Amino acid sequence: MKEFNNFIKEIKNVDTLEELESGADLFADGINRGNYNTRQSNEFNKIYWNRKNKLITNWIYRNNKNINYLRLVNIVKNAPVLIKDDMKKLSIYINK
Numbered sequence: 001m002k003e004f005n006n007f008i009k010e011i012k013n014v015d016t017l018e019e020l021e022s023g024a025d026l027f028a029d030g031i032n033r034g035n036y037n038t039r040q041s042n043e044f045n046k047i048y049w050n051r052k053n054k055l056i057t058n059w060i061y062r063n064n065k066n067i068n069y070l071r072l073v074n075i076v077k078n079a080p081v082l083i084k085d086d087m088k089k090l091s092i093y094i095n096k
Helices: 006-012 015-033 039-064 069-078 088-095
Strands: none
Touching: 006 015, 006 039, 015 039, 015 088, 039 069, 039 088
16 A cells, blocks of 8 residues: 555646546545545545546636636536536536
8 A cells, every 4th residue: 555645646646537536446445444544534535626626627627718717616616526527517517
């Protein structure tokens, strides 16, 4: 299992949602094995959601530059968690 600080550095630098989700799966496996504590889990979740929101925002902005980037960041950040995995639903949410 990777040392926590190195793992976090890698998560902060992922370039795709697929890499991020793979990292989350690895982290969940580490949690199940007891390799990480609650503080580390909380830190990982904070970094995970910050990175995921940024990657989603960048993807949407590349495909729709009609919206202000900072406004888009705010909308994505505050969107319900359940729709963040479905880009179609998220796009509808953003356009409302």
